[in-house]
Amino acid sequence: MAPAETPEQIMHTRTVTADTVLSNRVDLRGYPYRLLTVVANRGIGAHQMTQAVAAAEVLEALGWELVTISEIGNSQLLYAVMRRR
Numbered sequence: 001m002a003p004a005e006t007p008e009q010i011m012h013t014r015t016v017t018a019d020t021v022l023s024n025r026v027d028l029r030g031y032p033y034r035l036l037t038v039v040a041n042r043g044i045g046a047h048q049m050t051q052a053v054a055a056a057e058v059l060e061a062l063g064w065e066l067v068t069i070s071e072i073g074n075s076q077l078l079y080a081v082m083r084r085r
Contacts, residue, residue, distance in 0.1 A: 007031075015039055018055035018080070028062065033084075036064065040078040048078040056080045 007030060010016050014033055018040040020026045028036070038059070040052035049069070056066040059082050067081040 021055040038080040
């Protein structure tokens with residue numbers, strides 16, 4: 001298991017991995033921005049989609065809403081953009 005991103009890293013990159021969200025290793029209460037990107041970087045295809053959607057559902061329970069899910073270029077990463085309600 002990879003180490004959780006620090007609050008400073010998340011604030012600087014405005015990104016958190018789906019793995020960190022799903023393993024409950026992040027506290028976004030102090031996150032100062034309205035938008036956040038969740039990156040699903042494990043597996044391929046359907047597994048990444050499952051990971052991104054599952055992380056979005058966890059964050060929705062914490063006051064965030066899903067804006068969109070997208071793959072950018074050939075990065076083989078899936079991005080879920082979340083907006084704080």
